[in-house]
Amino acid sequence: MRVLATNKGIRLLLHVDEELPEWIRVDGSRLNQILFNLLGNAIKFTEQGTVSLLATLSPEKTDILDLAVVDTGIGIDEEHLQRIFESFTQADGGITRRYGGTGLGLTISLRLAERMGGTIRVESQRGVGSSFHLQLPLRKAAPVINMQGLTIQQAAQANQKSTLHSLQILVAEDSDDNQMLLQAYFKRLPHVLTFVFNGAEALKRYQEADNGFDLLLMDVQMPVMDGYTATRLIRQWERERGLSAVPIIALTAHAFEEEEERSRQAGCNYFLTKPVSKKVILELVKRFEFVKGETDSVTNE
Structure with a gap:
């Protein structure tokens, strides 16, 4: 997603809490789709400043992974926050014409999160920015080794050659x-x-x-x-x-x-x-x- 942010003059930041395990067990394809939807929307609705992905333990429960996408974009009015995950919900007509809508992205993201045993919540203030929190069960895992004794990263590097x-x-x-x-x-x-x-x-x-x-x-x-x-x-x-x-x-x-x-x-x-x-x-x-x-x-x- 960095190329999309760079073309808009936006800084794309990543922070992973040191307390998180190096390896976790999760549905990678579903997780990718959710994060791409959340990051894509954050970049779309941010004109200047930053979009950040923060990976931490949930402050409420240490067995919950909290992935927060935080932006300095246009934000969402309080009246729209309750319906933001409904299909084709838009902030207002002017915003839709200027930025384009979120379509089914947030609706699908929430469904995928729920199928993974998690959820998505949102905090936002109009004109200040938004933060979407994807919260999933934290399941530690050992490094994945293939038949050649290589980790995923090592195998990928070998394939590139x-x-x-x-x-x-x-x-x-x-x-x-x-x-x-x-x-x-x-x-x-x-x-x-x-x-x-x-x-x-x-x-x-x-x-x-x-x-x-x-x-x-x-x-x-x-x-x-x-x-x-x-x-x-x-x-x-x-x-x-x-x-x-x-x-x-x-x-x-x-x-x-x-x-x-x-x-x-x-x-x-x-x-x-x-x-x-x-x-x-x-x-x-x-x-x-x-x-x-x-x-x-x-x-x-």
């Missing part, structure tokens, strides 16, 4: 912030990203590509044509011409099983919940780097 194969990736995403985030994720990799803003553009660009694409990242909620419709039309176009199906990764804010099933029925191969973490998406893309490398080897021989 392996040979990478350049992929042509088509990204259908209507949010400028999300496009910027993906560009930052892939900045040090050899892949070429082509961005479009809706499903109709994705379909047209895919059909007109001279050398084709190795992978599609498809946001499912876009104007003009949504990602599900675009995926179905792409699959139909491939079948009519006897082409191999390009891998399509669905990107959606809905982290629920029915949404995953809907994406598969449309023709998507994989399903990722937004905001997508760098670790998750790069690990998935790495599978296609391997396939690309195998294909290139066969072609060269």
Whole structure:
């Protein structure tokens, strides 16, 4: 998220209390999604100052992890605090027009927190800033070691040294912030990203590509044509011409099983919940780097 904050001239700070254990047991993908939602909103509604992520023990209970996202942004009126986690709740029309809304992000974040046995509470003052506290059960854990005797960090460093194969990736995403985030994720990799803003553009660009694409990242909620419709039309176009199906990764804010099933029925191969973490998406893309490398080897021989 640092690239989004830096582009707005905002300082993004992190503080981890020394009393916290080095390793904890937690649902990493759900935790990532909640923190990305909270940090994304904090950056969106802050014009100057700081956005901080503070990891501490809860002052009320030492077996509770408190992750606080604190900003110096516009804040929230008292009358709106009670409804802020309701679907599509906005502060007021003027703020929505200027900053854009929070959409389903806070609602989904609260549901995910509750599924993890925790909750989210908010404190805010209009014109001063807000602090959202994600509180989860604190479960200590030992370092995770793989079959080669490496920790997660050591294995990741080893993987980065392996040979990478350049992929042509088509990204259908209507949010400028999300496009910027993906560009930052892939900045040090050899892949070429082509961005479009809706499903109709994705379909047209895919059909007109001279050398084709190795992978599609498809946001499912876009104007003009949504990602599900675009995926179905792409699959139909491939079948009519006897082409191999390009891998399509669905990107959606809905982290629920029915949404995953809907994406598969449309023709998507994989399903990722937004905001997508760098670790998750790069690990998935790495599978296609391997396939690309195998294909290139066969072609060269």
